[in-house]
Amino acid sequence: MEKGADNYRKVLELLKSSKPRHKNPDILEEKIMESIRMSKAGTAVSQSFTGFLFGWTRIVWIRRALSATAVLLILFLAFQQSVIIKQINTLNQRLVPGNLGNASYGNAGRIELLLYRLSASGNQYVSSDITGEKIDQLIESFEQMNSKYRELLKLIDEDPELKRLIEQKLDARKEKELPEKIKL
Secondary structure (H helix, E strand, C coil): CHHHHHHHHHHHHHHHHCCCCCCCHHHHHHHHHHHHHHHHHHHHHHHHHHHHHHHHHHCHHHHHHHHHHHHHHHHHHHHHHHHHHHHHHHHHHCCCCCCCCCCCCCHHHHHHHHHHHHHHCCCCCCCCCCCHHHHHHHHHHHHHHHHHHHHHHHHHHHCHHHHHHHHHHHHHHHHHHHHHHHHC
């Protein structure tokens, strides 16, 4: 065993003392130096780029100013969200014009309903031409028409023969309109 270990030490000393032989040591040295310069230049570019992007984090007053701006922006967005929620709640409390059921409205509600219906249908109106009395008459006639329509629906639902007849007429009308739409 000692002989093997002794041989191992001798081989190591021989390898340590011997220098590599190269045909052109100057060219080898130049290539090594160039590769070192290139690696330093690559890290310098990446360091300058990250320094450019994140260099502001080393400046204390900029960090504090941006943090304060972020807090103010969050507060502004929270305020805006609360305003939006309040507006949604007020919209939920208003009348839905399509659902006229048994709702009772004052004059303000009637005017809003009429103006909504006029604007939804695309009609233009001049506010000086419409008086409160005309609005009341219009709304009353609309309510009468709506109640008569509900009564008519009740009659149709109660009488199966009438319901069948109306469904036949509607089906015939749909069949008649379908070929006309196909021709277009």
